Amino acid sequence: MGNQRVARDYYGILGVEQGADAAELKRAYRRLARELHPDVNPDPAAQERFAEISTAYEVLTDPEKRRIVDLGGDPLDNGRGGGGAAGDPFSAFGFGDIMDAFFGGSAGGRGRGPRSRVQPGADALIRMQLTLEECATGVQRELTVDTAVLCTECGGNGCAPGTSPQGCETCGGRGEVQSVQRSFLGQVVTSRPCPTCRGLGEVIPEPCRICAGDGRVRSRRSVGVRIPAGVADGMRVRLAGQGEVGAGGGPAGDLYVEVEEIAHEVFERDGADLHVRLPLPMTAAALGATLPLPMLDGTTEDLHVEPGTQGGTLRTLRGKGMPRLRSTGRVDGYGDLVVHVDVAVPTRLDKEQTELLRQLAKLRGEEQPDLTTRNNGHGLFGRLRDSFRG
Structure with missing residues (x-):
């Protein structure tokens, strides 16, 4: 039992709780992708980490694979998601892991494969100041936003017109390259993302002259938004699909309009x-x-x-x-x-007003206020005196 493999913690890889919903998974993936994406972080370690979070996101957004994870299995571990009772007779003893270590995963056929060039876009946020009256009635406005939009020159594929991506010669289209190291156990084969294609499995020989191969460009545009009556400071209105277009022409994120209420x-x-x-x-x-x-x-x-x-x-x-x-x-x-x-x-009284108030005070017997008595015979100091006597 000491050789039994522990299933990968896909929730921990994304940094979310086990009960996280689809929206939480999406936010966690996008947050990490903005830090680790090869386009912004060329560090090989970051590329491997990006591949891990992409795999974790894919698994947890698939209902069947997530069910296997929640049962304690690993849906990507050669059929061991059911706990090793069916599929791979050697799974309980980690035989597949040994094969991976010595043969680079070829025996099980479980290579990670190239990652997709098309990536989901990030969400965008814009703040809107509203008066209290506008918060009470709601408003309809046109906002000017500056976000990444689909490149119209290449349609999002990043290639110059008339050209297309080609398979990477370095990795043969697999998206990863292998290296062999010798140890006292023999040869150990390890895999890492291909440095030429950055794990994509393909290269763009002639990038689009407008977007430089990214499939998107920055653009300023107008977006209509309806703010409902009753909004308050800090509330957000979501405009689905109006955020940043993803790399490679991927689906756009959402645009959030946050209300700033003016006092x-x-x-x-x-x-x-x-x-x-x-x-x-x-x-x-x-x-x-x-x-x-x-x-x-x-x-x-x-x-x-x-x-x-x-x-x-x-x-x-x-x-x-x-x-x-x-x-x-x-x-x-x-x-x-x-x-x-x-x-x-009143802080200022003329002579006539002062005299009238004095007459009123005389009529009410309040020329000299008596703090010891009230209508009930017990004033402020009378109650204090009684409290000490009691």
Whole structure:
């Protein structure tokens, strides 16, 4: 049992958890591909690593192969995905691994083969500033984006018109070359990506003069986007297939439009709720009033202030806030508008106003405020005194 082979950790190769969904696998693969792709990283070690993540991505995006991985097997290990019970009678003892080491995999016929020139494109991100009003109503805009697009000269194959790729003479189209080393066990054959074709198995003798063989070019274009009502700061709208075109004319990634909400001068947002501070004159707070309260949409709403309203009072207007955005992009009701009442005490009084307030204080017996008594006979200091006595 000591020679039994442990199945490759395809999840670990991509750096994802076992329960990762298709979107997570795609993001992990693209993140690593941007670092390890031979077009940007010529290091042979990076090329081998790129081949590993490409294989892992291929396996985990295939439902049947992924099922074998989740059962503890390896779908690329000569039929040992079922745990060695069927297919290869020597699999439980790692016989295929020994053959690989001494004969370079020829006995099992499991060469990795050339990788595809066509690679999936990366996602792109653009930020859009919106006012609170625009977040409430939604907008339709045309955005200017600068991304990689399909080369119209070669149609994505990277070849000059009238030419086509040719098989690599160095590796014979296999995409990898082998080297033989001697050890105390005998000859050991190892494989690595072909340095001439970079593992593609083919070369382009006459690259396209526009894209230099990449199959894509940078271009500025306009893209229409509809931002739904109810979006908030940091939310993203996905435009499928509007991102970067992949190398070799591969399928384009997605374009994400991220919302940057501009702070409002009057309203403060908390999810679907809006908050506003209302500076209420002292006289209106004492006598009560009906005030026209401006709404976000430009209309007004009558706000009834009861006599004797205190500072810090909250008044909630149901359904007068922001639209509630569902995951489907549809509006599901509205939040509330919360009014914070601030009683404004005058800081400057003329002689007549001062005299009137003094008369009011005299009528209410408040010329000299008494902090020890209240209507119930127990003021602030009275309660403190009682607490010590108790």
